[in-house]
Amino acid sequence: MKKSTLLLFGVLITLFSACQEDKEKVEEAPTESFRNEVAATEVNVATAERKSFDYLIQATGKLEAGAEVLAVIEQAGYLLEVNVREGQYVKKGDIIAKLDPTEPEFRLEKAKISLRNANAEYESAKMGYETLFSSDNSEQKDVVDEQLKAKSGVFLAEVELREAQMSFDRSVVKAPISGQVADLKFKAGSLVSANAELCQVLGTSEFILKVKVLESDISLISINQKAEVYPISNTQTALHGKVTGINPRVDESGLVQVSITLAANKALLPGMNARAIIRAPQNNSLVVPKDALVYRSGRAVVFSIENKESKWNYVEVGKDNGEEVEILDGLEENSTVITSNNLQLAHQAPVQIIKE
Template sequence: MKRLFLISTCFLFCLACKKQEVVVEQIDQATLRKEAQPTEVRVATAEYRPFEFLVSATGTIESENELEIIFEGSGYLEELGIENGQKVKKGQVIGRLQNEKEKFALEKATVAFDKSYLNFRNDSISRGSNITKDVINTFELNSGLKDARINLREAQISLENTIIRAPSDGIIVDLATKKGSLISAGKKLCDIYDGQNLTLTAKILETDFGYIKPGLVADVFPLARRDQSFVAKVDEINPRVDEFGMVQIELKLNQTEGLLPGMNANAIVRVPQAKHIIVPREAVVIKQGKSVIFTVVNGTAQWKYVEIGLDNGTDVEVLDGLQDGDQVVLTNNIQLAHDAKVSIASQDVSTSKQ
């Protein structure tokens, strides 16, 4: 009887154990994907076209034709007809020194010349028609005409040096003196620059030197005109690396309205490369240590390993892994999975926009 009781107890214990078993239902991943809401993404179209490598440069805007105007004579500045920022024409009188002494000296030199010329003419008439170059030279020396001519020219130059004229068309800057000032010869009056011919003297990294050549187009962004860009071309390259590892280049600006010498500016030089598939930089993500781009095919994201070339900060070259016309995902692609459902948020973006 005792043995029968033990068997019954074991049987009931086994039944109790069976009732406590937990059934785990297997999750169908494919079913989950079908039921999940599509991830909203923005896309761009991959394009087969020349890639533009962008070289950054920083520098200062300068005038190609900037001149320093100095006084040739000395004395009090009697007249001053200019101010900073004024536009002047070549030959325009912009200042005048007190010149009574110079005028008097010119008058004396003119009288002396006239007297010498009269003596020369009388000597020539007395000689008659038979007169040679040697004889003329002798008469000029004897009459004092040669000396008088030199003295007259010297007096004319002295008077002319009291009158300051603009050496070229341009704009007055750095006016350094005032009317009534006592001036010495060689003192600076002002500078004048040509506002129509401006260049950006800039520096690039020596590692970018091999990409730059004359004629390349650049976009210039003056710090004082943040809302506006200007077009320029590489005009000159100084083939020397300075102590900071920089190379100087000259960019000739096509537009100059609103620009001033001395303005600081940044520039982006566009360097065309060979044709490749081009996509926006944000299309590339790193998965498992490799470059990946997701494309959209029939409403699903397709994971593609790609080989990346040059990167200009905006676009990248894709050397292998994509085709011309592929739609590439730009947003929400960090956590995106292969075959995930996606919906396009807006019209696709062209990679040709820089």
Template sequence: MKSCKVFIIFLLSGVLACSGEKKTTDITEESVETVLPDETNKVTIMTLQTTDFNHELISNGKLSARMYVDLKFESAEPIASIFVKNGERVTKGQKLAELSKFRLANKTAQAKNSLEQAKLELQDVLIGQGYKLEDSAKVPAATMQLVKVKSGYAQSLAQYELAKFEEQNATLIAPFDGVVANLFAKPFNTASSSDVFCTIINQGTLEASFTVLESELPLIKVGDRVEVSPFASPENKVEGRISEINPLVDENGMVKIKAAVTEKGKLFEGMNVRVSVHRSLGKQLVIPKEALVLRSGKQVVFTLVEGKAYWNYVQTGLENANSYTIVDGLKEGDIVITSGNINLAHEAPVSVIEKL
């Protein structure tokens, strides 16, 4: 009787165990089906064709103006008037500032009087040599030079011209159209003949100075298009053209380049800028950078063949901000997968959602 009860207990335990295992298996299979649905990868594609490729070379540089001048007064006199301020636009010939002219005018008058006296002395010396002043054209050049020195006429003339020059330059005039910068002097203070009074900058002549590697020199030439953008505001991009290539490689293997900025925008003298040089290299097989992925450290591009993705090992050439050129691994007419390729496998089924 006791052995019969034990047998019944083992039988019931086995039935319950089988029932629980079946339930667990059903739940697991249902969970796997939920987590790993069988979906087709969605991709965008393009037909590979030869197209014009613009090589892009990036460098950092600084803006400067070709027409840039520091203005100084010729005399240390009190500043009578200042007619402009920093940032103000001026035109060629416009008055910028003026010194007090009393001393300068007086000095000119004295120099003129000394010159007149020297003329009389010159006349006396000529008469002593047997000439008249009206016959000065007939006097030999060597004799006339000696007479001018002996009479003091040459020295008086030099002093008069200097005094006249200083009086005329007591008024600063803008030498060309531009904007005023570095003006810090105040009226009624004495001007310095050695310090810069102000700077005039023609912002219409801005150019970007930058350097390129010696190995990159064959990729650029005068006239190539550039894009210039300030570090302070990268969104403000302006165009320009390479205007000058310095024919010298420095000790660091760099060559200095200048590019004239054709669109000024909000650019200023001395700005630090990013320069992007663009040059067309003719027809090339070009793919967008998004189409290239790495598999085990190798460059791979997926192509579409009969609804499936096939990977292709490729070799790229040049690149710019958006594209690569293809040297080997693809041919014109291939259907290249441009997005949705991050997790693709070879011969994986795909669904095209857009064709570029």
């Protein structure tokens, strides 16, 4: 009985040892064989290139007419005619409104009569100096002639005539510039005061878009730099303009006003909202497609490929133009980077490049 117990104990020890060896063999199975069992992730790739990189500075603003001038009614009176409507195109000097001219005409005629009377008195007084005016003493003649004109009231009458003519001329309102009429405030029959605003004339031969950009970007912008403008009414078609003004003051929000001038376009109206893109070329930058960039725990990561496996690279990101990203550190030039299926990708995961 004792021998049977010992024999059974020996068999159990042998079986336990065999199981332990099998377990160790499983645990010692190489990682390589495990990777081979995992299906390779199919990925698209690109090359990290050092090249010129267009950084895009984007901002929105409102369009303004290239010129905006008030048409002012310079004297009080009744408006007999208003010859324009809003939106109408006028040329500089066109008569756009008329006041009742009765009183200005009367003052003008009165001033003309006063000047004729003064001249008659002057000629009469001049007859007493026939000898002097027939002589060659030009200096003395000029002195006496001026005195006679002053005494007879010629000088004063001439000034009053000019004033009356100016008053008469103000009974018509002329377009101050060529452009379109906007904000018409009066109609025929209105009683207006002196210096009342009749309308605005918008010079739309060019437009100005004023936008605000970050002060950190202002060093990348210069006068005559090209810009693309997308009106809200047509966000698909770019209009071409150039930077014509940079305000030297930074506002309380850390923004700087930049003016972009663009040519006239029938689709544009003053006050229209628009988006501007100013291209700022960056030379000799290491660039990857934006799709190559992912974030893990708040840090920027780009996966490259080495030996058919993904490699996790923490990178320092620079400027971004919406399509490409500038890499400042963490990635070697000419690296093959993964641009698809990289959101859940792990380090040293097997990958297969999709052939296009």
